[in-house]
Amino acid sequence: MKKLLGVIASTALTVSSTLSVIACGGVNNSTTIYYSYVDNHTDKNTLKLYTDAAEEYKKIYGDDFNFKGIRYDDNNQLATEMQTIGNSGRNMPDIFLVSVDNATKLATLGYILPLDGADAIPEAGEILKNLNYSSEQAEAAMEKWHAGTATQTDLWSNFMPFAVKSSKIKSNNPKAREKNPAQYGITTYLGVGGGSALVSNSDESMRNFKNLNLVKPGSEFGDEGEIKWVDNANVSINKLTEISAATENQTISSLFDRGMWWMYPVYSNIMSDQIDGKVYKAADIGVNWLNNSDLPYYDSSEGKYSSVFSNKYFTTSAHEVLGKWFDYYSQQIKVAKTTLTGTTANTSFLNLNHPSLNAGVQRSMLSGGSGITNNEQVSAFGINYEPSSYFDMLGGFKSFTKMDYMPLEFIKLFDKNQEAEQFQKYDEQDIGKWLAPAGSGMTVFNSRLGSNKQRLKAAQRFVQIMFGAKEETNESGDTKIVHSEDGGQWNFERSFTKSLEVPSKLAIIDDSQTKNEIFENKLREIADNKFARAIDEVANFEGKNNEKEEKAAIIRLEKYQIQLASVLYASSNTTLSMAPNVSSYDFATNNDWHGNNAMLPSLNQAFKMSDASFEAIYGKLTDTTIDYKKSSQYQEKRLEFCENLMRILTQLNYELGKK
Secondary structure, three states, rough: OOHHHHHHHHOOOEOOOOOOOOOOOOOOHEEEEEEEEOOOOOOEHHHHHHHHHHHHHHHHOOOEEEEEEEEEEEEHHEEEHHHHOOOOOOOOEEEEEEEEHHHHHHHHHOOOOOOOOOOOOOOHHHHHHHHHOOHHHHHHHHHHHOOOOOOHHHHHHEEEEHHHHHHOOOOOOOOOOOOOOEOOOOOOOOOOOOOOOEEEEHHHHHHHHHOOOOOOOOOEEEOOOOEEOOOOOOOOHHHHHHHHHHOOOOOOOOOOOOOOOHHHHHOOOOEOOEEOEEOHHHHHOOEEEEOOOOOOOOOOOOOOEEEEEEEEOHHHHHHHHHHHHHHHHHHHHHHHHHHHHHOHHHOOOOHOOOOOHHHHHHHHHHOOOOOOOOOOOOOEEEEOEEEEEEEEHHHOOOHHHEEEEEOOEEEEEEOOOOOHHHHHHHHOOOOOOOOOOOOEEEEEEEHHHHHHHHHHHHHHHHHHHHHHEEEEEEEOOEEEEEEEEOOOOHHHHOOOOOOOEEEEEEHHHHHHHHOOOHHHHHHHHHHHHHHHHHHHHHHOOOOOHHHHHHHHHHHHHHHHHHHHHHHHOOOOOOOOOOOOOOOOOOOOOOOHHHHHHHHHHHHHHHHHOOHHHHHHHHHOOOOOOOOHOOOOHHHHHHHHHHHHHHHHHHHHHHHHOOO
């Protein structure tokens, strides 16, 4: 961590009175502009999107600048490298695509260029104007779409409101003048990580969901074999754990990962006490921030940084929210301890706590089998997992046909009847539910472009072409921006068929985009690829002789991620949280600092003990109720976990504050 934050002090050249950018020994005067692209050597290669844009740039603007790509395995690889080795290298691209959480860290480090706000140079904001990139214009376009009056140009020249909002990043660089979130990029694809669970559609699983009133008997499945969830369903953590205990701790509805990204839905529910009649929510302000004296939630006992885990106004809620998560996770551990054989790393219940070993245990609970679970049956019906990564859990479900998705927005942290006071407290703030973090990917500009306006203009023109906008000059010399009717390189057809990303343009919610031959052909190509990979890579894959049905299931799963993204982002009642955007850092730090140094020791201290001690705290493994949660032993262990985790995360803030 010291190394990560220390790189900000490396050789720099100032372009404003507040923020520093890295100078790169002549790179910033080069006529070559570098962009990053992804080629994972399997199913994603975005290079042609960029080379096509480079050809178009040359036709429109000439050959004053050349564009050259630098390959990465995925969008997170570059961001991790920049945090580890800094931005002072000839190989660091000028234009690149990063996830929201990584953009937040790079903004705080001063490595990416703000496009508006007090720290932006005037030229940087030109791209926002040229792309109609504002919440007001996005909302106006969305209203036209809902009214059925949007033209093709309206659809392709505007963005969804949440696409604009999700690229507003809070830089907590101590030199920053801008104290509010500002635009640091152009949202390129929509992510819904953390907003759904990957679940089984087996008979036993469906009985479980019926018991929870999440599906209606007699109408469990839709036309394509997908599970039909009850509209506006809701179920509390208490109810989920009660249903699990009633099976003698043999099964649990869905596994909750203890990783950083999967914990954002929990952290985002933390809120302040009343401060002069107002409540402040982590979903809006982030989970950590610079402790400025002008903030209404300024805590004089804190150092340079403050957070929901240490600030005096937030700790009551932090205990309540983390405690509810612990109520669920402790039941999950109890099921794992009851059912797994514990003879291998993949069947040791304690490895659920480990950031590098938990996936194997999760797959074991999803699959069951001889030598894996004591009764050879599955002990989990699902796992909260992002839609695009369902292949990673195939070893658990063993067949694509057995997999489906459950939206998590109807999970309530507090029970309306059993915990009425807490339920109302959070419900009044429209939280207390499983919030999906806005996990978008955004195109950003290396901050070194700020000291060379010609290169910055060329880089922005290039990105504008990617989004379907170009400059046209008439005979009088007047220049105007013209938007293409198909959205440019990042339209749906090119974006999805070449990069498998769900693009951020408004037109994604137009059904015509997913009802054409190009789209269907790409889905078939994806199905061919993943079916072949399943045979080669997944030893217990049961569908190798069931090709037609397996490929149909893959297509169903692929369609879901598109539908989920478009529904979430187009909804006026979205459950997305912007907490990752406005935090000074997140917990997906290099080598998973949070997972290894905060969550792992806190969970191990809570569960690593003798069998007798475990049952004294968490109840007999054969119990069929959750009455153990009322005991003083359990309440003490619950409080200890919350305080351990909050203390370690506060220590991280303290280390940052010394920089």
